[in-house]
Amino acid sequence: MPLDATSDLPDADLLARYAAGDRAAARALTLRFTPRVLGYATRLLGDRAEAEDVTQEAMLRLWRIAPDWRPDEAKVGTWLYRVVTNLVTDRLRARARRPVDLPDTVPEVADDAPGAAAAMMQRDRMAALDLALASLPERQRQAVVLRHLEGLANPEIAAIMGIGVEAVESLTARGKRTLAAALSGQRTALGYEDEETGT
Amino acid sequence: MSVRLREDADMMAEGLDSLFDAARAATPPDASGLMARVLADAYVEQDARAAQVMPSAPARKGWRTALVALLSPGNGRAAAGLLAATLAGVWIGFVQPAPVAGVSQALEPVSVDVVELIPDLDTWLAEG
Incomplete structure (x- = not known):
């Protein structure tokens, strides 16, 4: 077989x-x-x-x-x-x-390539995410990556990190807040700079 | 102002979720070189373990396997030697050659004194 x-x-x-x-x-x-x-x-x-x-x-x-x-x-x-x-x-x-050795600039993409603009935007977004993740404390980064990028459930994350499920929830929540704060200055990279809300 | 901050936070949360979705859907980078090294390690470990197991394998197969191996073609001389030794032992046991018979007679007394360690009950009854 x-x-x-x-x-x-x-x-x-x-x-x-x-x-x-x-x-x-x-x-x-x-x-x-x-x-x-x-x-x-x-x-x-x-x-x-x-x-x-x-x-x-x-x-x-x-x-x-x-x-x-x-x-x-x-x-x-x-x-x-x-x-x-x-x-x-x-x-x-x-x-x-x-x-952390992450690129400061997005690699050039050939202008005539199909979907070049979309590819550039995608690279920008991933680079912004990597930079923001690198700014997290180690345990928060582990919890956020396991939960939101690897897609694991909290009990499994708890087993991996050797902590309780509540601690995982706390680390994940704090990690997301820190991540959001780190990304708040990169609205352009995230693709919604034009979505300003009125007061 | 607080309403604006809350809206910003909501927008960032949505943005994060969207970002996570995009990251999960992204094509993983090419790892063919690494996978070749990982697989090579796997084979090396398998071969090393097989080499450790091989020498002890015949011992675990039991005496039948050893006998079959002994009697297999190519081991004819060893099998013949074993057979000859076996037949010689049987022959000595049955024939009991003269030297062996002599030794037996020397060790066995002509008359044997019988010592009655537990006297027969009839002796006591006769005296009584």
Whole structure:
């Protein structure tokens, strides 16, 4: 049976197959989790190269724990997010608090490309979001990214961050307020500079 | 003024939600190079584990597998040796050659003294 990213097999079953030596299961797990883990690490670190290192390390830990995996104790995705969160925290503590390496300007898009203006607007919006996320305190950033960008439920976020659900709700709410304040000066980037309301 | 701030906050909240939606829908950056490295790690770990398991595998298969392996073609000399040793043992047991018989007779007394550790009950009844 060919296994790929669209395989319907549950994560734990794939991991068991991997532990038994199944190459196809290794491919399916790689396709299923690597992009998600990379996206999460990139949002937290703001650095693609570092995020790739963290992703590779997290996946390596998954391969190594596969023979001892207990499916009743954790979901594979939750476990991976937790590993990435811890690895990122270690990196952020280890490195000096240097400015996040995000572009100040949007890359040029060819004027004659179809939808060029829309693409530029989209890039501007994503760049504004990344800058605003980078300005959040670490725990707020983790909670906001997990909730609003990774789309996880609060109980799962609580398990990943090792805190209670109420603490997750608090971090998320405060994170959104901080984010809104950080973005308030970038109405142009968000695309509604002309929507001024009357008093 | 407070009404204006509240409207701004509402607008920002809507803007944030819209921004989150756009970020979730955005095409993820190409990660093919990273995935190739991740998959290579996966294979290395699988191979390493297989290499660790291999040497102990025959021991867990039991004596039947070992016997089959012994009797398989290519192990004829070992099997022949085992068979010869077995037959020799059986033959010695049945024939009991002279040296062995001599030893048996030397160890076994011609007459055996019988010591009655528990006297027969009839002895007591006769005296009584």
